[in-house]
Amino acid sequence: MFQKILIANRGEIALRVLRACKELGIQTVVVHSTADADAMHVRLADESVCIGPPPSRDSYLNIHQIVAACEITGADAVHPGYGFLSENAKFADILAAHNITFIGPTGDHIRIMGDKIEAKRTAKRLGIPVVPGSDGAVSEEKEAKRIAAEIGYPVIIKASAGGGGRGMKVAHTEADLEVALQTARSEAGAAFGDDAVYIEKYLQKPRHIEVQVFGDGFGRGVHFGERDCSLQRRHQKVWEEANSPALNAEERSRIGGICAKAIADLGYSGAGTIEFLYENGEFYFIEMNTRLQVEHPVTEAITGIDLVHEQIRVASGGGLSVKQEDIKFNGHAIECRINAEDPRTFTPSPGTITHFHTPGGLGIRVDSGVYSGYKIPPYYDSLIGKLIVHGRNRVECMMRLRRALDEFVVDGIKTTLPLFRDLVGNADIANGDYDIHWLEKYLAKEE
Template identity: 50%
Template sequence: MFNKILIANRGEIACRVAATCRRLGVKSVAVYSDADANAKHVAACDEAVHIGEASAQQSYLRIERIIAAARATGAQAIHPGYGFLSENEDFARACEAAGIVFIGPPVEAIAAMGSKAAAKALMHAAAVPLVPGYHGDDQDAALLQREADAMGYPVLLKASAGGGGKGMRVVERSEDFAAALASCKREAASSFGNDRVLIEKYLTRPRHVEVQVFADKLGGAVYLFDRDCSVQRRHQKVLEEAPAPGLNDDVRRAMGEAAVAAARAVQYVGAGTVEFIMTGADFYFMEMNTRLQVEHPVTEMITGLDLVEWQLRVAAGEPLPLEQAQLQVSGHALEARIYAENPARGFLPSTGTLKHLRMPQGVEFRLGDAGQRASVRIDSGVREGDTITPFYDPMIAKLIVHGATRADALARMRRALEECEIVGPHTNVEFLHRLVTSEPFVHADLDTGLIERHHDALFAAQNKPLREALALACAALIGREGGVAASASPWQSLAHWRLNSGFKQTFAWRDVESDAALSVAFSQDGAAQTLDCTGREEAYTWWRGAQAPEYGATIGDTHVTGRVFIDGDVFHVFCLGTAIAFEWQNLLAHAADAEHGEGRLTAPMPGKVIAVLVEPGTVVEKGTPLIVMEAMKMEHTIGAPAAGKVTEVLYGVGDQVADGAQLLMLEAG
């Protein structure tokens, strides 16, 4: 086993690898950029080395700086995590040249599987089933168009060197192909430095099922069962579970054996994931990820194994800890990826400071030699007070649960999501809760189009407990302004005490989500308190909990407890499994900002302008593409909200723009 390793990554995966190193007594070295100087992963490791500026291109993707950091600290091996350089053959080759062990597969295996087209050819030779498609070297646009037309629509364009949903487009019609191809190639070149694409027949209502494989340097190879990763947005996974529901033993075994055959075909070593696309009981090879996957915790939860420990042992030359016959599945596990993003705005990433972060009662990674499992596990690379920046993936945490059955795991996941409290950037927590309680997911009616197919139900307006939440918000406001509970002596605080008369005050609130105005009347006459937030006065009592910011309230016959985080005049109430934010309209409040008036088009998120498709004087129709932005390696096209004429373009190609920045002026007409 190694004495010291360097972790060439950041965020939750760096923290995750460091946890196993601590348990095994292996020293760990972190690397960090300017933006990550105070990051959680830096504190999680024994040493840390600064490697560059905030952008990944100037830090986490600088091979020479990472190799230099490993040499300077005496690290014997480098763990690449996932993303960044984890599947970069040049990086693996540089480690080998420097005499440092790359904790991953051989360079040849990365090269073979790094090109989707080459991988398809290898799998064809190994008799692994493939989806019909074009994987050729000729990238002439006209040829690609002809291949797609001959294949029949819809087709899927995929970056040959890609992953993570980047450089991927579904094309429904022949006339849309050219524009989709150009966009796909731009995004592929930006993300992977390679604009080559392949084309596949787009299967309708497919499932995305993958198999975890492991191989050692001595010829041993096993599969650690399967995971369903069908629930996706923008071709990126949102929910994962293991084992994949609904597979019979024969299909599960055949898929596992095909995955091992795929690994053996490239003489694979270490952890890898073979991804399949399924329709019914038929499965087809999609790609192989030559690294540890984001969703590896669900496999750990059902097997009781530490996959990072397996990686370290295999990389050190040890045999696989277990043989196939010794591997078993226990229970069911689910993983939800909690992102800083706004589902209501097309899942656009959100940035900002995590002003309040409270996750459900669980544990960070813990799998000991005895295979201990926690029913709730949190893998996170951020802490309260950290900032989600536009430089990296906006993941806040992975929430993983384990249960004896899928129903048990679902119940735990629902409760755990209800206990998440996050204030700052927008998050997908509420959307995740809707997903795991939706009928198709509960009944395992899974496919990669689930979110789009059930869009209306998943994004429908929800009935929230406004009355109860307002009672708690008023309790927090009264407490902040010096009020007292009904049981307290009025002499302890004179804020609401009046000589020979009662006290009455009207609180004006704004529901932050719906922008609706709300009015609540609070009255106190001696020890008697009443609250009117529904058009009738009801008896009202409130109290502070044992620990801030806990509050309780009784309004009429309703008893409610919850937590209220106050951010200026915005009161974030967490109660009854939901989160509601109210803005108190105090005397200094002013009319809502009317900045986004008619004719203005603003940036939906921080990013860089990569294409300006119009110029002043251009007449456009509703939906006409105007500007293309890139943020977090994804392209976002901004279209005209209505027909009109462009009067001014305020940014050019290459310009960085802030969230909400005005991009151009459009004269309606």
């Protein structure tokens, strides 16, 4: 087991990893920018190192400074959390060159899955069902029209190196295709420095289903069930739940088994999430995230397994602590992402939190790094906390969620709490009857 882990992140995820380390008796080091000097994870860590000014490029994305912090403090491993450098293959390679363990997969696996085109090829080779579309990058309009005609309109054009909805355009007809292709390439080049795009069939009313997987790096793989992340705004997840209200036990077992086998065959090490669009009983691979997900707590709630403990165990060479037959699913869990944003316009709302009170009681968990008097900086992601609720079934879970949202108090800034209070009373949400377009249509009607 590791002696000292450096946590290369901030906010609630840094605190989440820090708690896991403390439970395992591992010393902790956190890095922080000058803007985060008073953050909770900085206060609670055994050691802290300031690595630069507020802009992420000068601090949390500064590989040189993070490696230097490891060497100064004697950290023998780095946990990257999510975001920032968590899916940076170069960072993983550099740590390996310095004999520091990256708590995650190899740089090669990060590269494969970070390239959407190569990820799709790999998924297909591993037996994972994929969305019909181009086999590689598409640059010529003539080729794009041929592929679109073969798979049928509407189609979606996606950036190969993309994410977060950037470099994604839908073409409903051949007349739309030229503009969509040019716009997607332009956005991809500007956002990611790579204008390569590919084409896929655009599904009309899909769910977004993701499967939590783990590999030991030696040919063993397991899955921890699925999460439904269909409630999204601009391709950003807002509400996640496990298990999905759209799947039955047979579908859950089938797609989980496919993903666990694929991870084993790939020789993958650590946590990963294989994401799908699901429509009419069929799963279609869209991407794999080679890191811990923001929404991992709902999986922990229904399995009772600490996924960060599992990450650390696997990275230290201890292998997986469970076999597939050991993983049982208990009840239902929902996570709401509480952001420092206007609940209608979603405009960021940085500022000082004057009062902060979290709900409690059976089945309630809040992952947050903020406190009364804490100043939300304007430089980073707006997530200030996650409310995770667990019940014996979805009905009980929704009852507890409604109560927990009423108890949650964040004063001094605007947050998305009012949005969730609206959603929890909506009939479609109560019935689990929604798709990836539902939330944006709902918000458009509310304007």
